[in-house]
Amino acid sequence: MFRVGSRTVSVYMRAAQSRSLATHATTRAATRHDWTRQEIRAIYDSPLLDLVFRSAAVHREHHDPTKIQLCTLMNIKTGGCTEDCSYCSQSSRYSTPTKAxxxxxxxxxxxAARKAKENGSTRFCMGAAWRDLAGRKRGFEKILEMVREVRGMGMEVCTTLGMLSPEQAKQLKLAGLTAYNHNLDTSREFYPEVITTRSYDERLDTISNVRDAGISVCSGGILGLGESDDDRVGLIWEVSRMAEHPESFPVNALVPIKGTPLEDNEPVKYETLLRTIATSRIVLPxxxxxxxxxxxxLDEVKQAMCFMAGANAVFTGESMLTTPCSGWDEDKGMMRRWGLEGLESFSQTIDEIDGIDK
Known part of the structure; x- marks a missing residue:
């Protein structure tokens, strides 16, 4: 029996969690950093329901399946960016509704951070539309103060500010930054079709600087850029080879914005989104x-399937940089109906509790 919003859902999920907690240490395989693209492609191409079943099992071995982290993303500096990212309305190269x-x-x-916390968000993310921080000493000092103050509220703090030097990463760490977002966006092969003003290796260099400073890495991609399945597999493969897997892997579906080169792109198929989430969960447990x-x-049922497949964080609030976002009340209602709860700030995964090096 399965009734949306009923106690049956919650009881089932908690029972599954208890079984997982009791058996995960002896049944799961070690986290791998040596996946081949062929292996990941075979996972991605497997029958969809089998893929989701497998990813759900992996998810329950490494995470509490009843927990979803609520994150809020705020644009603290809009538009005027010199980059030519073809999906972004904040580029100064395109004529879009977004004003600098x-x-x-x-x-x-x-x-805004206090409001987000009151509404259940436990990670507050701040984004600035910059290529890098060169020549922005006063602005960077202001951001460091923002980081200190938000961290003082007991929230996790994430920023996305473009490319970082090793010294800038260290200053963010000292200010209390929890995580730094720097997406790879797509595969190395398809990347030049999307962006020409910053190389793939430059993105990887920033990720290395962030990790070396002791900050968690948040790095994922965007679906619907015109990429192929091989490119989606290539993105997952790229992050899977890192010495330490990213702490978080955002899966974005392109929201076409008028005035950008990708304004006429077709929406990514739901099956593609679900396959990417499930494959990512298996490869990045x-x-x-x-x-x-x-x-x-996505309607509520489609979102629930994504959670079943291994997604365990969402962005919620009034907006997400320059694109729409589901609101706090809407998300809290959805989570209540599906027997899900918010993940507390600085909560540990099962792996971290066990002291397993991911």
């Missing part, structure tokens, strides 16, 4: 998989 603005003052950002941009286009 200065870096926000500290207090409005802190007010300890990583938090973030259901990110484009989620508002």
């Amino acid at each position: 603005s200065r870096l926000l003052d500290i207090e409005p950002v802190l007010a 300890s990583t938090i998989i973030r259901l990110a941009a484009g989620r508002q286009e």
